Amino acid sequence: MAPKTDLYHVIHKVPSGDTPYVRAKHLQLVDKDPEGAMELFKMAIESGDRVDSALKDMAVVMKQQDRAEEGIEAINTFRCRCSKQAQESLDNVLIDLYKKCGRIEEQIELLKQKLRMIYLGEAFNGKPTKTARSHGKKFQVSIKQETSRILGNLGWAYMQRMNYMAAEIVYRKAQLIDPDPNKSCNLGFCLLKQGKFQEARSVLRAITNSRSADCKSISRAEELLREIETEAPGLEDTEELIFQGFESFDNWILNSNELRPRRLPIFEEIMPCRDQVAW
Template sequence: MSQKKDQPYHVFHKLPPGDSPYVRAKHLQLVEKDPEAAIALFWKAINVGDRVDSALKDMAVVLKQQDRAEEAIEAIKSFRDRCSKQAQESLDNVLIDLYKKCGRINEQIELLKQKLRMIYQGEAFNGKPTKTARSHGKKFQVTVKQETSRILGNLGWAYMQQGNYMAAEVVYRKAQLIDPDANKACNLCHCLIKQTRYTEAQSVLEDVLQGRLSGSADPKSTNRVKELLLEIEQLQSGPSSLTTIIPNLEGAFLEGLDDLVNLQTKYRSRRLPIFEEISPFRDQLAC
């Protein structure tokens, strides 16, 4: 504890050094716990050109925490042109989260599809094979393949919110081929249940039950598997009911995902290794 006390103030509180509007905004956000005052100073930082990349992103996060997600969306759209090229991908991630919170599913889907196009074109991670991400203050490396699976998982979830379980099923299956995990398996199972395909839904859970997937041992996954199996049992034993399925209107795009996970590409290119596994699907993604 004494060692921490010997650290400079800004290091101890994980603040950037200096006394600029952005630094004062971070102090209000993290130390004083005054979000409204922090937002005002983040605005000032953006207007005077002080660490605009970080100021815009941080302000959007604080606005979301204050249940002002719509304002955060408009702020990003209005001022992202002042940010560097390197910041755009991070701002997209914040925007996707904001769309989700506001229930703006169509815009969320379009942005997720745009990010898939960027992966195909080699623009994700600024052309690098990995990027450094943060979670709960810890740094870790994310590969392009992991990012592709993550985006597909988010896209599948968005389709589920629309009730488009056919499209969600296709997307989750593609995501599982790239980087399988227990959470996406449970979501895929849910899609199959909604289509009254109970036997297939049960089989999807087998890999989770056998501990073959990442996250299988997580208590949340274990509990969810039990809930899904119970739901299937009740539906199979109860009176038959029809589930209204929204027609799949994403045919061309979803067909293009077949190429995303095609591991039989016969040519090599100068793209990153993940792109050597992808046959051209640009036209489908453009739909």
């Protein structure tokens, strides 16, 4: 049977010891004192005590306390003290902070930077998967899943700028890599906003007809379909698949004469030259 002290740390999910970082986690998770925790996280960073975790945790607490701008400043100031392995994780926190502050341009640039790393094989520190944590549980994330997740965030950022053409192409690529109903809804919304009612309806009906789509996605798809009926009543029905005939994203985005002039520039900044690096 584990000693009581060990059980205490397991129950409260705090590390053992008496260092600034350990005391900060205790204030954060047990005493619910975010201000005190932030002070001790900073002390831990300055003293070299678990700097990677201390900086990330401090930035997360700052976001929770509506001090996201301070969190951005903290990461930009102290990330040079962190290990190479911690940089991707810090970027993920930074993206959330940019989103919280409405700093869309910085969010977009950082998301593009993360995509570049994937294309060049530098993501996950060169490994095919990484271990992630959510609600206290660990799970494996593949490069494919991470790429789709980042593209989904990039599409959402473009939507906030009302750049629906850019968002459309991003969501199309995300769906080819790792489709999910939520991204399909966003793709349908972008198509609707551009007046592409036939394509939008095909995307949205695929969601409502799906047995695996969640209730929230189906409800949103139905709402968008009603909006299409209002905007374009009597639209001719079609069962044509939007991606029919496209075996891969390369064939679609790089070889399509119709799409290339209008949409390729969105990815020219994040895709390596085709002659140098294969997708």
